Amino acid sequence: MKQRFDAIILGAGQAGPPLAGRLTQAGWKVALVERKLFGGTCVNVGCTPTKALVASAHAAHLARRGGDFGVVSSGPVRMDMAAVKARKDKIVAKSRNGVEGWLRKMEGCTVFTGTASFTAANEVRVGEEFLEADHIFVNVGARPFVPPAKEMPGTDSVPFLTSSTILELDELPKHLVVVGGSYIGLEFAQMYRRFGAEVTVVERKDRLVPHEDEDVSAAVLDVLEAEGIQVRLDACCIALSKRGDEVVVGVECVAGHPEVVGSHVLLGIGRVPNTDDLGLAHAGVTTDEHGFIVVDDQLRTNVPGIWAMGDCNGRGAFTHTSYNDFEIVAANLLDADPRRVSDRIQVHALYIDPPLAQIGMTEAEVRASGKPALMGTRPMTKVGRAVEKGETKGFMKVLVDAETKMILGASILGTGGDEAIHCILTAMYARQPASLIQRSVHIHPTVAELIPTVFGDLKPMS
The missing domain is CATH 3.50.50.60 (FAD/NAD(P)-binding domain)
Incomplete structure (x- = not known):
């Protein structure tokens, strides 16, 4: 018909x-x-x-x-x-x-x-x-992307979870091994660690969230390790196997044991x-x-x-x-x-706690472009609202074109950062210079009130 x-x-x-x-x-x-x-x-x-x-x-x-x-x-x-x-x-x-x-x-x-x-x-x-x-x-x-067995041995014979199937779990894994140290994997890693599981993250690259700036990756690593999450970087030749009721994730890293043994393994390596x-x-x-x-x-x-x-x-x-x-x-x-x-301006967030929000160009992209640029940073320890909440992990970073004074991008890793960053994003869409935000008066005490201060302390990128 x-x-x-x-x-x-x-x-x-x-x-x-x-x-x-x-x-x-x-x-x-x-x-x-x-x-x-x-x-x-x-x-x-x-x-x-x-x-x-x-x-x-x-x-x-x-x-x-x-x-x-x-x-x-x-x-x-x-x-x-x-x-x-x-x-x-x-x-x-x-x-x-x-x-x-x-x-x-x-x-x-x-x-x-x-x-x-x-x-x-x-x-x-x-x-x-x-x-x-x-x-x-x-x-x-x-x-979710599942590598074929020729790329990751064991995916054809060893039980594993994906970002979809893990949502059906109604029990707590004893030890969750997360393969993939980016947005999908890290949210589940911190989540299950807070639920009470032992958690290990295995990442092929030499740092977590490798698409972000290196200082962001280092800060994210600090957040996760402070909560007891084990992280294995530079993990090549990843393979899955069974050992009784346990799952073995074989890795070849620069350092550390060549195996991670867990009760469950989550593949969080893209879509x-x-x-x-x-x-x-x-x-x-x-x-x-x-x-x-x-x-x-x-x-x-x-x-x-x-x-x-x-x-x-x-x-x-x-x-x-x-x-x-x-x-x-x-x-x-x-x-x-x-x-x-x-x-549209490229924007995204990573919902670990504290969250990471990134808009526009990263520092690495600005440096690669050759643009003369200014940068301002502030640790969350300087944000009164974060101190009062007892959540001072992370930092703010803003990037500005040194010649036009237009905002190129920003990253906020910190409590409320996923919401506060939108004032910067709106200025970018309005094609307004950094001085607009620098001269704005934000409500105290909020996370966003420190954003004008960051723009007021811009320095040439070295």
């Missing part, structure tokens, strides 16, 4: 549902296809569940630190992991059901459940249904796009060597009438970039507003 629509949206992640809303409001007849869980990665296996677990871990951490604040408790802190999971599941279900309910009640939108596959440039198949439209929007997301079963070749859509759909600055593929949004296009692997993809597509299609991917 063939049905005709004005638009087909593949995937109910962060970009798909709001686009369906805009298109139907404009009078379009829309088909939306979702193969599994409404809400996509963020709602089901990404931001929503992980940040719910981070909140539980933070509560446990504060409970253990009660004595630092004059709080007297009786007995050691104990985790009820079934209750932790139940709380997370309840939050996820509410978000997921909200998205699905909205779509199914949306006038002008027909929801199909199943796996979609292109049969032509303007047609997809879902089960026995054939859907046809002149506008097709691919929003299929990504999934791959869900494009391999879309039949893109039948539509003539181009992908890169990693399977990401190639798009232009307005998210159009090489085939007229087909767009790609969200994690599957390789232009950002975050909820905020996915939603912005929707805004760009809708603005161009419906508002005659030529918005572009290149208009």
